[in-house]
Amino acid sequence: MIKGCIFDLDGVIVDTAKYHYLAWKKLADELGFEFTKSDNERLKGVSRMRSLDILLKIGNKQFDKETKLKFAENKNKEYLNYIMKMTPDEILPGVIEFLEELQNKKIKIALGSASKNAMTILTQLKLTKYFDTVIDGTQVSKTKPNPEVFIKGAQSLNLKPEECLVFEDAEAGIEAAISGNFKSVGIGSIDNLGKANYIMQGFDGITFEKIVKLIN
Ligand code: BG6
Ligand code: MG
DSSP states (O other): OOOOEEOBBBBBBBOOOHHHHHHHHHHHHHOOOOOOOHHHHGGGTOOOHHHHHHHHHHTTOOOOOHHHHOOOHHHHHHHHHHHHTOOOOGGGHHHHHHHHHHTTTOOOEEEEOOOHHHHHHHHHTOOGOOOOOOOOOOOOOTTTTHHHHHHHHHHTTTTTGGEEEEESSHHHHHHHHHHHTTTEEEESSSHHHHHSSSSOOOTTOOOOOHHHHHHH
């Protein structure tokens, strides 16, 4: 029986991928190589430093650790400029209704995100009140596909993994859910999320009740 839901943030609750893209693209432009939107798909669900490594590999560039830390810091400043301008109407369609349904049904709610900016984003979007617990990139040492973030989320809700449903838009996130023994819902395409228990385009018009029926 599902007693809790664990949500990824970027790409599930809000489309921040476009801001990550613009901020990484600024660095690529400065370093003189092309970084496309399709390249950006490879950074979804991936930690900040790992994203930088992938980006530099695309541009065939190598730098020492100190320079890379400076690049990541500058990228984050640029990213936060976009984040601080976000408003609650950027919350993806149907998300608030879904969270309210969970609250009404006394289903516990956790955030399980690789982002170190998760609390800033939830605050900016006025979403903190919905979450019983928030596990983010500041609290995990192993990133998805390792299930650490979801396991910590379930523990914090006092639930077993099999009692929780994970919502994810990244392939690494679905893999993390499966290896942690969680049921999962993929938000996006069957091409990369095919291993999820259920796949949907978003929360618009969908209810928790309906999903639970479909995954059992
Ligand atoms: C994930 C995003 O949620 O967080 C990744 O999908 C991002 O694209 C990662 O790199 C880390 O985010 P942040 O905010 O800590 O740089
Ligand atoms: Mg995501």
